[in-house]
């Protein structure tokens with residue numbers, strides 16, 4: 001099973017062995033475009049998409065399109081309100097637990113068992129948490145914790161978490177650290193930088209231009225603890241809904257293991 005793809009010459013993303021990718025940046029900095037690129041590349045490897053988008057932006061529309069292909073009576077793969085997000089994450093946690101229960105082998109992971117990967121796009125994480133009531137916010141935060149800690153081995157769920165701002169009230173530092181790839185789009189305030197690149201000297205961080213798509217990236221695969229400047233792929237010429245539709249449909253018939261607990 002192929003599980004990785006390049007973002008630029010120096011950076012690749014591997015759905016295997018990492019909990020996901022965290023992307024932080026101000027409005028218009030290019031978070032959603034980068035998340036879209038990762039979504040499409042993961043779907044090209046067969047991943048099933050799950051979308052949490054309480055801003056009801058383009059991701060929500062993609063999710064609705066996927067739901068319409070799944071048809072009536074199917075569990076939705078898109079969440080547009082904090083309670084729906086909590087429900088979607090509960091579903092994914094259950095899937096993860098079922099996977100652990102039904103597939104066991106010492107030192108083996110979801111790839112060894114040919115389990116279908118899931119790519120979870122969580123856009124505007126901090127805004128969702130701000131909108132959620134106290135209980136729902138706690139539920140979301142607890143499920144996120146379990147997701148990032150358990151997804152790597154048998155979960156097979158790769159999370160792309162986008163957020164305008166991050167601080168430890170919104171996302172626990174230990175949870176943030178589980179994301180194998182961490183991206184800061186454009187220039188960012190020190191609090192967000194500290195959380196997203198906890199191990200690095202903030203004064204040594206390279207300069208980036210305040211242009212959409214320009215940012216800093218750190219990956220657990222890097223030998224150097226410093227984040228590196230990069231430019232995210234330009235999607236101007238990509239018809240995203242068309243490509244996503246094609247990929248979603250062509251993945252309906254696949255050679256991944258049949259799982260009778262599969263929720264979607």
Ligand SMILES: Nc1ncnc2c1ncn2[C@@H]1O[C@H](COP(=O)(O)OP(=O)(O)OP(=O)(O)O)[C@@H](O)[C@H]1O
Nearest residue numbers: 026027028029030031032033034212213232233234
């Ligand atoms: N890699 C890129 N190359 C060229 N242009 C880009 C790139 N990424 C983003 N842009 C441009 O910047 C705009 C905003 O990008 P995007 O919607 O991804 O930002 P965002 O950080 O998600 O903003 P918001 O917080 O408003 O959701 C895009 O519509 C596009 O015009």
Ligand SMILES: [Mg+2]
Nearest residue numbers: 031032033123
């Ligand atoms: Mg966005």
